[in-house]
Amino acid sequence: MTSRRTFIINSSLAAAAVLAMPSFAFAMNKKEIGLQLYTLREELPKDIKATLAKVSSAGFTTVETYGFSIRDQFWGVSAAEFKAILDANDLKAVSGHYGIGSFLDDGDTTELKAAIAASKTLESAYLTIPWVDPPFRKNSDDYKKIAGRLNEAGKMCREAGLKLAYHNHDFEFESHNGVTGYEILLKETDKDLVHFEMDLYWVVRSGKDPLQLFRENPGRFTMWHVKDMDKLNPALNTGVGSGSIDFKSIFKEAKRAGMKYFFVEQENNFAGNSFDSIKKSCDFISNNLIRQ
Template sequence: MIARRNFIITTGLATTAVLASPSFVFSMNKKEIGLQLYTLREELPKDVKATLEKVAAAGYTAVETYGFSIKEGFWGLSPAELKKILDENGLKAVSGHYNSGSFLTDRNTDELIASINAAKILNQEYFTIPWIEENLRQDFESYKKIAARLNEAGKLCKKKGLKLAYHNHDFEFQKQEGKTGFEILLKETDKDLVDFELDLYWVMFSGNDPFKLFKENPGRFKMWHVKDMDKINRALNTEVGSGSIDFKAIFKQAKLSGMIHFFVEQENNFALNSFESVKTSCDFISKI
């Protein structure tokens, strides 16, 4: 048992270290480094187990899933089978991208409920809608309609102990009667039901400023996609830290943003191969 005097000395030294070095606080509260598994979409269907082993070996502790279907599950695995492999590799599936287009179109809940059940089996915190079909986002009113549907889906998720999030691309930043689609979604969704996963690459690609979004909507962006932009060809990704996006500056605004989870993603332009690229990104983020 630690003597009371030694305990006081020890805690006093720890307090001094915290006051002397803010980085010490960060090291004690370091966020998990996550990977959006879509990055490895060529490898996963071939061998889920081996791919996830490599993800863990690269330094990741969290993942974001994609690709669930009622018939095929996750790349031929049931949610329970995938959960077992994740657990064996010390990986948490914090969030999942689920295609719920039928619900957004006609409020059919079959796909939505099946996906929510899958997310629950994986013990996910977030149920994330990654895309709006083009025919559903034609004008101001259609974005308001989507926002209303997101609120409805958010209620269903909340009943199951999940949080709903919406992930952006660049099309949401197109003007609709003087406002962007993204502004409409932010305004028309209930803050208690709908969070946002901010894809920082697409924000920058569309010519927008993430710092401005943080200031105007503090706390709304609970998750980020950390995806870098090639310095020569803006339409291409690159390894985080190798491109034109200043992630060091952006991470300093994590508290204002509300960010609690982030996921590395790289869709193309791998330096050697996808596994080497995700490791390079992880190594860079772990240093900043």
């Protein structure tokens, strides 16, 4: 028979557990599973509404945009209309990849200002620079110039209530007189103005170790691209969890890295159709990576 004292103690423990649950749930949910929409570049321009509905139903809660232009906005849909479609599918565009014209070379802010305006309309947290054209990154002086421009763009973003991020490929890890472009960018940019979105695939593909970069630059990699490498052909992607990258060891260092958001990306080599592939990636992450 349960005594009144035992009942009260058990009830108190249960209440305490209930009170503790929201903070535990927040810890689990704050790293929402995102998708870089470039993964669906064949489908998205054809039918934005249907594609985003499938993204949501696959289990994603955040996205990273691409494809914005001053003339066409998002494939003929305005930023405000695009935001409404995202809202209808319970998706948040926390970041976007934006081409900013020649800004990194000559400082022309025309396209950067348009990107900031679009990011604000989407209520994004980050405006991300996805790429540097080859003529602008030939040597170490070029990278120092890029770093200075990133600091300028970072100030503009901060004034607009945004954060600026830089996304890598593999060319940043080429050596220029003994130092890589990535090292220059990390050293020459203001950590309060310029964040880094680490593309884990391209770091591994270049022969570098993400964990070492985390140790050397703690807190700077606030976003990741989670993109796996095919076991037989490293030039190809594959669904997250079916390739050769050890994501479990990487996710264990998320706090050291400073990671706040991550986005699944797969550019090629889909097993079946792309929607099945992103669903499998989402399920793998949910079941194996964010519940450690």
